[in-house]
Amino acid sequence: MTELGKRLIEAREEKGMSLEDLQTVTKIQKRYLLAIEQGNYDIIPGKFYVRAFIKQYAEAVGLNPEQLFEEFRKDVPSTYNDEVSDKLSNIKPQRELPKPASKVLELLPTILIIGGVLVVIAIIYVIVQAVNHDSGQKNNQTAPQQSESKYEVSEDSSLAKDQKKKEKAAKEKEEREKAAAAKKREQQQLALQKQQEEKKRKEVEEKKKQEEKPVRVVQHTVGPEENLYRISMKYYKSRSGEEKIKAYNHLNGNSVYSGQVLNIPLEN
Incomplete structure (x- = not known):
């Protein structure tokens, strides 16, 4: 038996669990659990399953x-990843580069950074020159057009009035649409909010019904080899009943003794 197996057995016995109880909780076959305690890993299919179990x-x-x-x-079989990491740690590092080559490599990042900065500055300069050239041409083209449009509007004042009417109508339509959208959002x-309040009200009513549900109490006398885990599995089919039994009987821990009478609360 390995030191690991002894430690696991001590922890299991402190919990008051048998191998059958452990098999129920972990879904691992009893013979594999016994093999782990005894350090007999050969019957378990693969090192990965040994570590997983x-x-x-x-x-x-x-x-x-x-x-x-x-x-x-030392008591746990290593997996493929552990073996690979051990082999990699044993590989000797490569020879150091000659001093002249190492100096060049040290200066290489600085040279690349300086070259990159110069390229960026050149690109920015070209873009600024192109933008200034385009903006000068656009200003020259739009100036005559603006003067012509002012002249035309002054000649035909009715056209200006119609334009203002259209703009006013479009603005009023936009404001009406915004108001309708705001009203719709408010209604939604x-x-x-009404749906949430109704849902909350139903949840409160359901919780109140659950609290008012009648409870049936059964008295149980603890047997010689029984513990709180087995009693919970007997009446509730899960470990969730342990807390209910402790709370109902005002128990501070998981310890019970043979002959002790416990009140088991059950739903009708």
Whole structure:
């Protein structure tokens, strides 16, 4: 038996769990659990499953798997990833480069940065020159057009009036659409708020009904080999009943003794 197996057995016995109980919780066959305790890993199919089963075993009895693997590393079979990391750590580093070559490599980043900055400055200069040239041409083209349009509007004042009327109508239409959209959003928000309030009211009523549900209490006398886990599995078919039994009987821990009478609350 390995030191790891002894540690797992101690933790299991402290929890008051048998191998059958552990098999129910972890869904691992009893013969594999026994093999882990005895250090007989040959019957388990593959090193990966060995580590996975040990991890499930440790979590079920309240131990930290990673800390356990580190502490009992010699008792745990290594996986492919562990072997690869060990081989990589044994590879010797490459020879150092000659001093002249190393100096050139040290200066290479600085040279590249300076070259990059010069290229960026050149690109920015070209773009600024092109933008200034285009803007000068546009100003020259738009100036005559603006003077002509002012002259035309002054000649035909009715056209200006029609344009103003159209702009006013479009603005009024836009304002009406905005007001309608705002009103619609407000109505949607009110409807959503009403739905949320109704949902909350139903949840409160449902919770109140659950609290008022009648409870049937059964008295149970603890047997010689029984513990809180087995009693919970008997009446509730899960470990969730442990907290209910402790709360109903005002128990501070998980310990019970043979002959102790417990009140088991059950829903009708």
